Amino acid sequence: MGERILMKGNEAIGEAAIKAGCKYFFGYPITPQNELPEYMSRRLPKEDGVFLQAESEVAAINMVYGAAGSGARVMTSSSSPGISLKMEGISYIAGAELPCVIVNIVRGGPGLGGIQPAQSDYFQATKGGAHGDYRLVVLAPSSIQEAVDLVQEAFEIADFYRNPVMVLGDGMIGQMMEPVEFRAPQKRDLQPKDWATDGCKGRKPNVINSLWLQPEKLEEHNWKLFKKYEEIKKNEVKYETIQMEDAEFALVAYGTTSRICFSALETLRAEGYKVGLIRPITIWPFPEAAINQAADQVKGFLAVEMSTGQMVEDVRLSVEGKAPVHFYGRTGGMVPSPNEIVDQVKAVLGGGK
Amino acid sequence: MIKVAGRPESLQSKQFHYCPGCTHGIIHRLVAEVMDELGIREESIGVAPVGCSVLAYEYFNCDMHEAAHGRAPAVATGIKRVHPDKVVFTYQGDGDLASIGTAEIVHAAGRSEKITTIFVNNAIYGMTGGQMAPTTLIGQKATTSPYGRSVEAQGYPLKVSEMLATLTGAAYIARVSVHDPQHIRKAKAAIKKAFEYQIAGKGFTLVEVLSTCPTNWGLTPIEALKWLEENMLPYYPLGEYKTPEEVK
Structure with missing residues (x-):
């Protein structure tokens, strides 16, 4: 066991990034993620890194694009409305196949929404959000420890696949x-970033690009x-499964909600309901x-x-369609x-255990 | 034997896609000649814009990074912060820099990012087919100002060099033109200065180059050069608007 420190989520995410070798952070203030850029602004100068508060989220993600293209481990963070602004840049980064890590500390929307916790950016994160045929790898921690582990792994995944995470x-x-x-x-077998734009001494010029004017070439790129x-x-x-071995009914939840579901599960189990939990990570x-x-095992979700x-x-x-899915x-x-x-599960099961 | 002409090493051996009479080719060449003369080709990273010069990454024979419309100064910032020892430049048109990218260029200058921006101002959106630009002159016709740009409807063209020269972080700001050989020589001198000041770590540098668009102006190449001289020079006076000597 290593040293255990009490940390706020946003700050722990920042420290995890630094531990993962991230030396560059470009951000813009927005609640509820401000502790993360603030933490980076304190820590990165001491690590010979760069913290830069950009003029906007749009600029911040494009700084990430430039830094990632020139070979650095780089991160940005924001919250929902700010992530919407970053979407253009995210599409370019995905199209140009560059590694970077983007943290979204989600708040309620749409529009300016609110500043309290929400999970209403799931579609945006997992189904595109910006234009074009692209995907982000999306990691959803349910504890600070898991956030710390996943942020470090995010950099490995990003570099391994040359994809934003x-x-x-x-x-x-x-x-x-x-x-x-x-x-x-766990370290992955990462290839050298010989594609990066860091000066073409002794080699042909590198180009970081997402433009393919010939449709045949763009189709090839998309495939x-x-x-x-x-892959x-x-x-x-x-993912994690909890008490699914004998479960006749399954809860499905990620992030904070999965922890609340776990409490509900314990109550239901104590009352004799054979409920399990599937938690996508x-x-x-x-x-x-x-x-x-x-779905072959349970009566419903x-x-x-x-x-x-x-x-x-x-x-x-x-x-x-193998079982009913409730929400x-x-x-x-x-x-x-x-x-x-608990009440919802009982209502769905109609009193039957 | 002394070589008196030829392609600079900093340009790829590739045919430009630019329209006949367009001055982008001249400006590309000037930048490449300067890179050759300063011996910085292998140390340079260029950022290409969206617009007519979107394919600049195919022409410059150095590492090149494409940017989204207007975002080149932000992308260049990311690159320069990772590689402060390299030479980083953006090449942007007036729609890119003076319209959609105003925030990025102003703040790159404000932060005194040690980059060089080549700002090509031809007073129109070329690539998309001749729409009104932020730099389109009063009375000038464009496909989205078919009756001529009017002060009442579209306001005044932006004077980028004058505006940026007010910023403390801007080290070198100059406006040049390429409508005749004499001015082309002056343009090259300014571009060279800008790169030299970047290398010397003086801060943000920008050279605005007045340029022609015969295709979308509806003029022959010769008429376009004359139109630039007669119409653009009075509104966009040439000269150095800021030099590092003023930076205290």
Whole structure:
């Protein structure tokens, strides 16, 4: 066991990035993620790195684009409305196949929305969000420890696949404090970044680009990206199952909501309900196979989210009609209580255990 | 034998896609000649814009990074902060820099980013087919100002060099033109100065180059050069608007 330190989520995410070798951070203030850029502004100068507060989220993500293109491990963070502004840049980064890590500490929307925790950016994170045929790897931690582990792994995944990775936390993950231990992630066999624009001494010029004017070439590029995404789907799906062995009913939730579902599960189990929990850790790629398999075993599913129902669509697609999929959500910054979930499960099961 | 003409090493051996009479080719060449003369080709990273010069990354024989419309100064900032020892430049048109990218250029200058921007101002959107630009002159016709730009409807053209020269972080700001050989020589001298000041770590440098668009102006190449001289020079006076000597 290494040293365990009590840290606020946003700050722990920052420290994890530095531990992962990220020396460059470009950001813009927005609640509820400000502690992260503030932390980086304190720490990075001491690590011979660069913290830069950009003039906008648009500029920040384009600084990330430049830094990633010239070979650096680089990160930005924001919250929902700010992530919307970054979408253009994210599409370019995905198109140019550059590695970077983007943290979204989600707050309620749409529009200016609110500043309390939400999970209503699931569609934006996992289904595109910006233009074009592209995917982000999206990691959804449910504790500060997991956030720290996933942020470090995010840099490895990003470099390995040359793809942007998003860490999707909600305001709760960003704001709460928990003890964390910094553990080095499993190192991947990473290729040298010989494609980076860092001066062409002794080689032909490198070009970082996402423009393909000939449709034949763009189609070729899109299928190449598609194959990469298929590879990611094959290798990178992560999820946790809790008490699913004998479960007759399954809750599906990620992030903060999964912890509340766990409390509900304990109450239900104590009352004799055979309920289990499936917790996606990667929400793209989504644990389709695990949920499809569970559909052969359980009588039904309840997806719980802090939204009006976004991930539930992926649960339904995964279940392929084999079992009913119900939904319970709170939104706009409201957080569901364990009792609400207990009541929902009982209502769905109609009193039958 | 002394070589008196030929392609600079900093230009790729590739045919430009630019329209006949367009001055982008001259400006590309000037930048490349300066890179050759300063011996910085292998140390340079260029950022290409969106617009007519979107394919600049195919022409410059150095590392090149494409940017989204208007975002080149932000991309260049990212590159320069990672590689402060390299020479980083952006090549942008007036729609890119003076319209959609005003925030990025102003703040790159404000932060005194040690980059060089080549700002090609031809008073029109060329690539998209001749729409009104932020630099389109009063009375000038464009496909989105078919009756001529009017003060009442579209306001005044932006004077970027004058504006940026007010910023403390801007080290060198000059406006030049390429409508005749004499001015082309002066333009090259300014571009060279800008790169030299960047290398010397003086701060943000920008050279605005007045340029022609015969195709979208509806003029022959010769008429276009004359139109630039007669119409653009009075509104966009040439000269050095800021030099490092003023930077205290």
